[in-house]
Amino acid sequence: MALGLPLFPEAVGISQLILSTEPLKSAAPPRALWAGTKYSVRAVWAHRELLSLLVRREIKSRYKDSSLGFFWSLAKPLTQLLIYYVAVGKFLGADRAIPQFAIFIFTGLTIWALFSEIISSTTSSIVDNSGLVKKVYVPRELFPLAAVGSSLVNFGIQFGILTAAVLATQPPPFFGDDLWLLPLALIALILLSLAFGLFLSAANVYLRDIKHLIEVGLVVLFWASPIVYSFDMVHGALDGSFLEQVYLWNPMTVAILSFQRVFWRAGTHDTAIYWPPDLAFRLVIISIVSLALVWVAQRFFAKLEGNFAQEL
Numbered sequence: 001m002a003l004g005l006p007l008f009p010e011a012v013g014i015s016q017l018i019l020s021t022e023p024l025k026s027a028a029p030p031r032a033l034w035a036g037t038k039y040s041v042r043a044v045w046a047h048r049e050l051l052s053l054l055v056r057r058e059i060k061s062r063y064k065d066s067s068l069g070f071f072w073s074l075a076k077p078l079t080q081l082l083i084y085y086v087a088v089g090k091f092l093g094a095d096r097a098i099p100q101f102a103i104f105i106f107t108g109l110t111i112w113a114l115f116s117e118i119i120s121s122t123t124s125s126i127v128d129n130s131g132l133v134k135k136v137y138v139p140r141e142l143f144p145l146a147a148v149g150s151s152l153v154n155f156g157i158q159f160g161i162l163t164a165a166v167l168a169t170q171p172p173p174f175f176g177d178d179l180w181l182l183p184l185a186l187i188a189l190i191l192l193s194l195a196f197g198l199f200l201s202a203a204n205v206y207l208r209d210i211k212h213l214i215e216v217g218l219v220v221l222f223w224a225s226p227i228v229y230s231f232d233m234v235h236g237a238l239d240g241s242f243l244e245q246v247y248l249w250n251p252m253t254v255a256i257l258s259f260q261r262v263f264w265r266a267g268t269h270d271t272a273i274y275w276p277p278d279l280a281f282r283l284v285i286i287s288i289v290s291l292a293l294v295w296v297a298q299r300f301f302a303k304l305e306g307n308f309a310q311e312l
Contacts, residue, residue, distance in 0.1 A: 036302055037295060043139040050138060054146035058121075059153055077158045081106050081165055098230055099266035103166060107263045108227035108256045110162050111185070114155040115193055115252060116218050121147035122197025123204050123214050126308060133308050140305045141298065144197045148190070162263060170265050177268075178261045184283040185258035191290035192251050198297035202304040205311050225252040226260075230267065235274045251290075254282045 044051070085102035088094045094101040125143040126133060133140065166175065204210040224247070226234060231253070238244035247253060258279050260267060267273050276282075 037298060040139065040141060040298060040302060044141055044145065047139055047142060051142050051145055051149070054142060055149035055153070058146050058150035062150075074157060074161070077106075077110075077161045080109065081161065100169065100264065103162075103169060104230070104260065104264045104267065105228060106162055106165065107259050108225070110155070110158045111189065111255055111259045112222065112225065112227055112252070113158060114151060115189055115255075116222075117151040117154060118148050118190075118193035119196055119200070119214060119218065121151055122193075123200040123211055125197075126201045126205050127208070140308060141198065141301065144194070144201045144301075148194055148197065152190075166263050166265075173265075175262050175265070178258070178279075181258040181279060181283065182262050184280060184287070185255040188251065188283050188287040188290060189255045191287060191294055195290055195293035195297045198294070198301045202301045202308075205304070205308055221250075221252060224250060225256055227256060230273065231257055231275070232267075232273045248276055248282065251286045254279060254286060258283060 081102060084105050088105075089101040098104050122144040125147045126140065129143045132138070133143075200210055200214060234247060235244065238247065257276065261275065261279065268275070
C-alpha cells in the first residue's frame with residue numbers, strides 16, 4: 001500500500017457521497033434583527049458553563065503571580081476608606097463641609113468603580129482574548145460578559161466593605177428610607193455598562209485608540225459626577241437651571257445619588273441638603289433606554305464580529 005492513501009477508499013467514497021447530499025447550512029448568525037438577537041441569546045445561554053469558566057479565569061488572572069492573591073481585593077478598598085476618613089476627612093477638614101465625608105465619598109467610589117471597571121475591561125475583552133477568538137468559535141459576546149461578571153465580583157467585595165463601614169460608623173437605623181433605590185440603580189448601571197461594553201469591545205478590534213479615548217472619557221465623567229463633591233453644591237451653583245437638568249440626566253449622577261440616599265444617612269437626615277425628588281423615575285427611564293441600547297449594541301457587535309479573527 002502506498003503511503004498517504006486511505007485504508008478503505010470505498011468507505012471514504014461513501015462518506016463523500018452522503019455529505020454531498022446534505023444541504024449546506026450557514027454557520028453565521030442570521031442577519032435579520034430579531035432573528036439574529038434570538039440566535040445570539042440562545043448561543044450565549046448554551047455556553048453558560050463556559051461563561052462561568054471565563055469569569056473565574058478573569059478573576060484568577062488578576063492575582064496569578066501574587067502570594068497573597070485575593071487578599072488584595074480587600075486591601076485596596078480598605079486602604080481607600082481609611083485614607084478618606086483620616087487624611088481627607090479629619091486632617092484636611094472635609095467633614096466640616098460634607099458630614100461623614102468618608103462614607104459619602106466611598107459610596108460614590110463604590111458604584112463608580114463598578115462602572116469604570118466594566119467599561120475598561122469590556123473594551124479590551126476581545127483583543128485580550130485574541131488567541132481564543134482566532135482558534136475556536138464560541139459566541140464572541142461571552143468575552144465582554146465575562147468581563148462584566150468579574151467586575152461584579154470585585155464590586156461585591158467593595159460593597160461588603162461599604163456596608164461594614166456604614167454599620168460601624170452610623171447609628172441605627174443604618175440605612176436610609178430609600179433602600180429600594182439600590183436594586184434599581186444597579187440594574188440601570190449594569191445595563192448601561194453592558195451596552196457601552198458591547199459597542200466598545202467590537203470597535204476596539206478595528207480601532208485600538210478606543211481604549212485610550214475611554215481612559216480620557218472616564219476621567220471627564222468622574223468629575224462630572226457627584227463623587228468628591230455633593231450634589232447640593234451643584235444645585236447651589238446651577239440653582240435649578242437647564243444645566244442642572246442636563247447634569248441630572250447623566251446616568252452616573254442618578255446612580256451615585258441613589259446609592260448616597262441609601263448609605264449616606266448624614267446627608268439624608270440633614271434638611272439643609274437638597275436632593276432631586278424624582279430619582280426613581282429617572283432610574284426607570286435610564287433602565288428602559290439602557291435595555292434598548294443593549295439590543296442596538298449587540299446588533300452592532302454581531303455585524304462586526306465576523307471579521308474579528310482577521311483583524312486580530
